[in-house]
Amino acid sequence: MEYKLSILGVRGIPARHGGFETFTEKLALFLVAKGWEVTVYCQEDGEGGVWESNWQGVHRVHIPVKRSGAVGTVVFDWKATCHALSKDGLFLTLGYNTAIFNFMQRVKGQINVINMDGVEWRRDKWGLIAKTWFWLNERAGCWIGNHLVADHPKIKEHLATRVRTEKITMIPYGGEVVNSADANLLTPYGIEAGNFSVIIARPEPENSFLEMVRAFSCKRRQHKLVVLGNFSPDTNDFHRQVMDAASDEVIFPGAIYEVAVVQALRFFSRFYLHGHRVGGTNPSLVEAMGAGCAVIAHDNPFNRWVVGPSAAYFNDESTCSAHFDLLLTDDQTTSQMKVASYERFLECFTWDRILHEYEKLLVHWYPCK
Structure with a gap:
């Protein structure tokens, strides 16, 4: 059986921005080597139409966005989610910051696994409006996602106050072994x-x-x-x-x-x-x-x-x-x-362990097995 996965919620690959991008790069290459067809949505600066490319066997969908910062990210997530409505297979959304957009996927019947990241609305750096937005989207993600991933047992405990425990799988973040350096x-x-x-x-x-x-x-x-x-x-x-x-x-x-x-x-x-x-x-x-x-x-x-x-x-x-x-x-x-x-x-926390756990979860949730 040919498995297809589309990954949303990140800036793109190769990784240049943070932990979710690094994870996306690792997971995409791991799954491609296993025979999966993987699509990653990538945010680009500027104007113009959507364009596509191939990077080390990973299909990339590039979406230009004129705005920068948080507003640009919201615009990108909206456009990426709309584009994804035309695709089949399984979907993995990393982060719940714009989870309300994923409601469209739920209505269409697409299977979407959401990694719920941390408790973003508790962070000191956000003002009241941002905290409210994150709180609402956390609630939306818990309801809209077909299944949730927590990267820590305490995050799973927190999410379990929103949904039943069986809807949540705990898989932590991974890292490289570094045995030497210059x-x-x-x-x-x-x-x-x-x-x-x-x-x-x-x-x-x-x-x-x-x-x-x-x-x-x-x-x-x-x-x-x-x-x-x-x-x-x-x-x-x-x-x-x-x-x-x-x-x-x-x-x-x-x-x-x-x-x-x-x-x-x-x-x-x-x-x-x-x-x-x-x-x-x-x-x-x-x-x-x-x-x-x-x-x-x-x-x-x-x-x-x-x-x-x-x-x-x-x-x-x-x-x-x-x-x-x-x-x-x-x-x-x-x-x-x-x-x-x-x-x-x-x-x-080795990548080999983490990526195998993700593959097992994704295969379990793959539609029409």
């Missing part, structure tokens, strides 16, 4: 292997940037902290707060998209700091574990399930600082944390 890639940043720690995240208040930078900067550490992310201190008050709180041992290299460089920063770091307070299985955290990082993380059920007991957890600035005080000179404990983190990754 130490020469550290040179431009003035750091040495093992003598720096790293934060890789969007610089938002809910990701504990200010608390972690203050905790590190409250005294001399004889150690560097590399903070990746797009900082705009001239236009963003929070970004300016974080940078003003940093000691001269904190480095802000901006956002880095070269995979080899990011892997080197993870692989050679002493600690990976993860301050996310909201969300499910975070891609950056999983990728850090795949590189064998010792993790210092904000203490919440999301992070504790992902990393397990091997991480050092903090609730506030003072407990985070205390971890630096103790662990920057404790090589034995740090080594044990690295080993345990990597073993937890191999147990639960």
Whole structure:
């Protein structure tokens, strides 16, 4: 039997934007190698008509959008959903941010599996209008989707307050195994292997940037902290707060998209700091574990399930600082944390495991088997 899958809800492939795009690239290539016909909808900047292409065996539908930002994404999702109404096979929608549009697919009888991502409406960065939009679309996605995917047990618990448990399958995010990296890639940043720690995240208040930078900067550490992310201190008050709180041992290299460089920063770091307070299985955290990082993380059920007991957890600035005080000179404990983190990754988060779980679920929901 020839299986067909259309993937909606992402910017497109090859991946350039984030975790869902990376997952889409991995899943599409995996399924194509298994004989599936896979279509991915791709957002393009500009004007003009829809056009199509083939990328490594994956069918891509390119939809130009004039608007940028969140509005452009909404317009793209609308156009992609309308286009998908003419296709057959199975549909996978990643994220529920415009789930109300998928009502058209439900009316037509198309089978749509929706990955519900995190609890977006709880994020501090959104205003009341955006939070209301996300809350409504979460409710819509729960009802409209034929089946739901949760990327974390706590997300599944949350969704189970909306729909019956049998409608939800928990499959976490995956990551690459990183057993080696090029130490020469550290040179431009003035750091040495093992003598720096790293934060890789969007610089938002809910990701504990200010608390972690203050905790590190409250005294001399004889150690560097590399903070990746797009900082705009001239236009963003929070970004300016974080940078003003940093000691001269904190480095802000901006956002880095070269995979080899990011892997080197993870692989050679002493600690990976993860301050996310909201969300499910975070891609950056999983990728850090795949590189064998010792993790210092904000203490919440999301992070504790992902990393397990091997991480050092903090609730506030003072407990985070205390971890630096103790662990920057404790090589034995740090080594044990690295080993345990990597073993937890191999147990639960390898791409091979995750992609096989998705294929099993998609085959189960394929129409007219």
